[in-house]
Amino acid sequence: xxxxxxxxxxxxxxxxxxxxxxxxxxxxxxxxxxxxxxxxxxxxxxxxxxxxxxxxxxxxxxxxxxxxxxxxxxxxxxxxxxxxxxxxxxxxxxxxxxxxxxxxxxxxxxxxxxxxxxxxxxxxxxxxxxxxxxxxxxxxxxxxxxxxxxxxxxxxxxxxxxxxxxxxxxxxxxxxxxxxxxxxxxxxxxxxxxxxxxxxxxxxxxxxxxxxxxxxxxxxxxxxxxxxxxxxxxxxxxxxxx
Amino acid sequence: xxxxxxxxxxxxxxxxxxxxxxxxxxxxxxxxxxxxxxxxxxxxxxxxxxxxxxxxxxxxxxxxxxxxxxxxxxxxxxxxxxxxxxxxxxxxxxxxxxxxxxxxxxxxxxxxxxxxxxxxxxxxxxxxxxxxxxxxxxxxxxxxxxxxxxxxxxxxxxxxxxxxxxxxxxxxxxxxxxxxxxxxxxxxxxxxxxxxxxxxxxxxxxxxxxxxxxxxxxxxxxxxxxxx
Numbered sequence: 416x417x418x419x420x421x422x423x424x425x426x427x428x429x430x431x432x433x434x435x436x437x438x439x440x441x442x443x444x445x446x447x448x449x450x451x452x453x454x455x456x457x458x459x460x461x462x463x464x465x466x467x468x469x470x471x472x473x474x475x476x477x478x479x480x481x482x483x484x485x486x487x488x489x490x491x492x493x494x495x496x497x498x499x500x501x502x503x504x505x506x507x508x509x510x511x512x513x514x515x516x517x518x519x520x521x522x523x524x525x526x527x528x529x530x531x532x533x534x535x536x537x538x539x540x541x542x543x544x545x546x547x548x549x550x551x552x553x554x555x556x557x558x559x560x561x562x563x564x565x566x567x568x569x570x571x572x573x574x575x576x577x578x579x580x581x582x583x584x585x586x587x588x589x590x591x592x593x594x595x596x597x598x599x600x601x602x603x604x605x606x607x608x609x610x611x612x613x614x615x616x617x618x619x620x621x622x623x624x625x626x627x628x629x630x631x632x633x634x635x636x637x638x639x640x641x642x643x644x645x646x647x648x649x650x651x652x653x654x655x656x657x
Numbered sequence: 658x659x660x661x662x663x664x665x666x667x668x669x670x671x672x673x674x675x676x677x678x679x680x681x682x683x684x685x686x687x688x689x690x691x692x693x694x695x696x697x698x699x700x701x702x703x704x705x706x707x708x709x710x711x712x713x714x715x716x717x718x719x720x721x722x723x724x725x726x727x728x729x730x731x732x733x734x735x736x737x738x739x740x741x742x743x744x745x746x747x748x749x750x751x752x753x754x755x756x757x758x759x760x761x762x763x764x765x766x767x768x769x770x771x772x773x774x775x776x777x778x779x780x781x782x783x784x785x786x787x788x789x790x791x792x793x794x795x796x797x798x799x800x801x802x803x804x805x806x807x808x809x810x811x812x813x814x815x816x817x818x819x820x821x822x823x824x825x826x827x828x829x830x831x832x833x834x835x836x837x838x839x840x841x842x843x844x845x846x847x848x849x850x851x852x853x854x855x856x857x858x859x860x861x862x863x864x865x866x867x868x869x870x871x872x873x874x875x876x877x878x879x880x881x882x883x884x885x
Contacts (some may be wrong), residue, residue, distance in 0.1 A: 434772035436725060487721055490706035501708065502740030505733055519723050532780060557778040560724055577700075 420482060424529065425655050432538075432626075433560015436519075445529035446476075447655065448522065448538040448563070452619070453571030454612055455593050457633050459551040462571070463535050465641050466648065470531055478525040481535040485516035507545045509559065511558050514541060518562055526627060531652075538562050539570075543618035548598055566624060567651055569618055569644060571633035575612035579605070586607060658759070659777055661869040664788060667747035668701035668872045669784060671758040673840060674792030675801035675833045676814075678854045679861065683792065684756050686862045687869070691752055694873075699746050703757035706737040722813065724769035731762050732779050738784060747784065752872075759783050760847070768832065769819060788807050788869055792861075794854035796834045804829070 429439055433515060453459050467477050469528050501509075525532050538559040545555045573581070589604050590596065595611025596604060622628060631643060666779070670687070684700065691698045704710065709730065728817040747752050759780040766776045791811055804826055812818065815825040816832030844851055850868050 434775040437770045438724075439771070475667055487726060502736060502743065505709075505737040505740055507777075508729055508736050512726050513725070515725045515729055519725065520721075550709060551782075554778065554781065557775060560772075567804075584745040 419571065423656065424531070424652070427525075429526075429563045430531050432562055432564060433557055433562075436561050439523060439563075442523070442527060444523075444526040445532055446526040446527060447652070448534065449567040449569065449651075450534045450539075450540070450565045450567060450568040451644075452536055452539050452628065453589065453633060454540075454573065454578060454584050454615060456578060457536055457571040457573045458561060458581070458637060459571060461637055462641055463533055464643055467533055469645060470533075470648075476528070476530045478521065478530045478532045480517055480521050482510070482517075482530060482537075482541065483511045483513055486520070487513065487516040497614060503545070503548045503550060507541075507550060507555070507558065514538065514559070515561065523563075534565070537565060537568065539568070539619065539622055539628065542622070543615050544592075546618045547595065547614045558640075564626075567648070568628045568632050569647070570623075570628045571640070572616065572619070572630045575582045575609045575616070575632035577634050578612055579608055582608075658735075658763070658785075660820070661782050663744070663747070663784045665747040665784070666750040668752050668788075668869075668875075669743070669747060669755065669786045670752065670754040670788045670790070670869060670872075671760075671786040672790045673757060673760050673843075673849065674790075674794065674854060675796070675799050675836050675840070677802035678792035678794045680790070680792040681756055682752055682858060683790070683852070683861055684803045687865055690756055690862075690866060691754075696873075697751045698754060699742065699751050700756065701742055701795075703761055704731065704734050706734045709734040709737055711724060718733070719731075722818065724771050724818075727769065727818075728762065728766045728771050728776060729815065731765075735759065735762065735780070735784070744784075751804065755786070758789070759882040760789070760840070760843050762845065764836050767839055768835045769809050771807075777851075778866055787872055789847065789849045790865060790868070791840060791849035791851050792846075792854040793840075793851050796830065796837055798855060799828050800833055810848065 420519060424445060426443055426445050429435075429444055431439075451463055452461050463479060467479060470477050522532050522534070542555050542559065545558075546554040547553060579589075582593075589596075589608050593611070594608040595603055595614070596607055598611075602612045619628065619630075623630065629647070631640060633640060635643075672684045674680040688698050688700055694782040698707065724786070730737055742751050762780060763776055767773055810825045810829055815829040817825060817828055819828075819832065822828040843849065854861070856864075
């Protein structure tokens with residue numbers, strides 16, 4: 416792969432999922448937005464690190480973003496999650512505010528400046544969590560109608576049975592929310608985790624068509640997943656670059 | 658506006674109007690009266706959820722809010738009060754009095770440039786109030802009531818984020834004027850009970866109490882039914 420191949424990633428206006436934002440309607444972006452979705456311990460961060468290294472070696476400016484990391488409410492969400500009395504809609508809106516902050520202050524400016532933004536999850540995880548918790552589908556999709564369509568979205572699909580072992584290897588404990596313990600799926604935390612992750616995965620499949628998500632078999636070894644992702648990203652950048 | 662249908666035995670009464678319209682005074686008097694009559698009353702104020710407040714005020718201090726994050730944080734505050742208080746209390750048969758409701762969010766967010774359909778949908782989990790009072794006051798009177806002591810206006814309160822004017826007082830005046838335009842449109846569409854906020858306090862309260870009388874008889878007759 417020669418470095419001169421990517422000179423320009425294509426100037427264009429943004430395309431929104433829903434109503435969009437008035438102040439961004441006419442802006443011009445030069446960068447590209449690539450999203451990697453997947454549950455906790457699916458290997459997202461490892462993949463993102465490897466891809467970032469490669470893209471930077473190829474001469475691209477890369478920005479990594481995630482969810483629940485905003486200046487505005489990042490810490491607040493962690494505090495709010497400790498408060499188990501918080502309602503489902505309240506939490507959903509909190510996350511949306513957090514996402515919006517990063518979206519407007521990080522993602523958009525980076526795209527305007529010509530960065531490749533590698534997002535460690537985007538709106539889909541947030542939507543899937545809300546749907547599994549029984550919130551109205553139309554409401555959830557509308558909530559994120561201000562966000563733009565990424566160029567590519569990968570979904571690391573890992574079987575819950577495989578995932579649970581990765582979680583144990585990583586943390587030794589199952590996370591309260593990531594096991595759906597807040598919605599009373601089972602008395603048994605292990606079983607609750609499997610049911611919850613299955614439900615999340617089902618929501619991702621349901622969103623596949625609507626949002627054009629590309630499922631990536633995440634049950635494979637890290638290196639295989641990386642080669643798969645990197646190849647797809649290279650093909651994409653080659654197609655849009657000139 | 659789009660509202661959720663919910664079977665409740667309680668009643669929801671809300672007041673709207675710009676700062677200085679006298680709505681909070683009127684709601685306070687209504688609360689005292691209802692409580693005196695032995696009715697279970699609960700009052701909920703805009704932007705008062707403890708959990709959300711701390712985070713919102715952090716963002717506000719930093720002057721970092723965009724129209725979208727401003728909107729979403731206020732929606733979070735409302736949702737928290739709604740899910741924990743307003744909705745369960747209505748189900749339990751309380752008279753819930755809300756000092757500002759989703760119309761405040763709608764008016765402010767629209768003035769700040771959010772998409773009206775988006776905002777409407779964000780708030781569509783709320784129920785329609787049984788009575789919505791709108792305290793209508795000419796912008797100059799309301800603004801003079803607020804500005805008479807030359808208070809220190811907060812950044813977002815004065816609408817400084819919209820670059821209306823470099824002078825906070827002037828910015829505030831323009832901002833409030835635009836909110837009134839939104840309220841006037843809403844008043845017609847949503848069937849607000851309009852109260853002339855320039856009348857004296859007693860006169861206004863009299864009108865308010867008269868307007869909610871039908872709710873009291875409804876509640877009484879349903880109680881009578883329960884006893885039978």
